[in-house]
Amino acid sequence: MSKTIKTLLLKLQRLAATAVQGGLSETTRTCGHPACACHQEPARRHGPHLYLTFRTREGRSSALYVPRPHEPRVRKSVQSWAQLWETIVEISHQNREALARSMRRREPPRKVFPRRKRS
Numbered sequence: 324m325s326k327t328i329k330t331l332l333l334k335l336q337r338l339a340a341t342a343v344q345g346g347l348s349e350t351t352r353t354c355g356h357p358a359c360a361c362h363q364e365p366a367r368r369h370g371p372h373l374y375l376t377f378r379t380r381e382g383r384s385s386a387l388y389v390p391r392p393h394e395p396r397v398r399k400s401v402q403s404w405a406q407l408w409e410t411i412v413e414i415s416h417q418n419r420e421a422l423a424r425s426m427r428r429r430e431p432p433r434k435v436f437p438r439r440k441r442s
C-alpha cells in the first residue's frame with residue numbers, strides 16, 4: 324500500500340467519525356397561538372429555524388431541528404460528509420492509476436484476497 328493511500332485512509336477514518344449525510348435549510352413558521360402576530364404578518368413568523376434535512380434508511384424525506392448552539396457542530400458534520408466523498412474519489416483515482424501501471428507492466432494479476440502470514 325502506498326504512503327498516499329495510507330494517508331488518505333487515515334483522513335477517511337477521521338472524517339467518517341463525525342460525517343453526517345444531509346443538507347441544511349432554514350425556515351420560518353407559525354406557532355400554535357392563533358392570536359400571535361405570526362399568523363397575521365409573514366414578516367413576524369418565528370425563526371428562521373435551522374433544520375438538517377436527510378433521507379431515512381427507508382428513503383423517506385426527514386428533517387432534524389438544529390438548535391442554534393449546535394449549528395457549528397452540525398455544519399462541520401455535513402462538511403465532513405462532502406470531504407469524505409472527495410477523499411473516496413481520490414482513493415479511487417489512486418487505485419485506478421495503480422491498476423493501470425500494473426497492467427502496463429504486464430504483471431500477473433494479484434490475488435484478490437492475499438493470505439497474510441501470522442506473526
Ligand SMILES: [Zn+2]
Pocket residue numbers: 353354355356359360361362369
Ligand atoms: Zn407565533
